[in-house]
Amino acid sequence: MTQVYVLVGADLQKLLIIFIFLHCSTFGAVWNHIFDWFGWSTAIPYEVVDHFTQFTFSGGDSKMRQSILHLIWFATVWETWKERNNRI
Numbered sequence: 001m002t003q004v005y006v007l008v009g010a011d012l013q014k015l016l017i018i019f020i021f022l023h024c025s026t027f028g029a030v031w032n033h034i035f036d037w038f039g040w041s042t043a044i045p046y047e048v049v050d051h052f053t054q055f056t057f058s059g060g061d062s063k064m065r066q067s068i069l070h071l072i073w074f075a076t077v078w079e080t081w082k083e084r085n086n087r088i
Helices: 009-023 028-038 048-057 063-087
Strands: none
Touching (some): 009 028, 009 048, 028 063, 048 063
16 A cells, blocks of 8 residues: 655745755755865765755864855855745
8 A cells, every 4th residue: 555645834844945955956966066166075965954064064173164164055055045036
């Protein structure tokens, strides 16, 4: 027997955010380009918070480097969100 799952409310919203920011072919590809730019080889985590942690600490322990990576991550997310809004 096939099970059918219905996602509503917060569950659906969370899945859409994860998909848009990390896994869709358009916006998810941006992260791959950024990782390539830095010369990093990695798998994209499933959760956005895990992606933020991975991205931030991929640069090492330097506080300055982590701050720069925070800036790049937040700027990428902000531009992704603005472009998503332009498309709907």
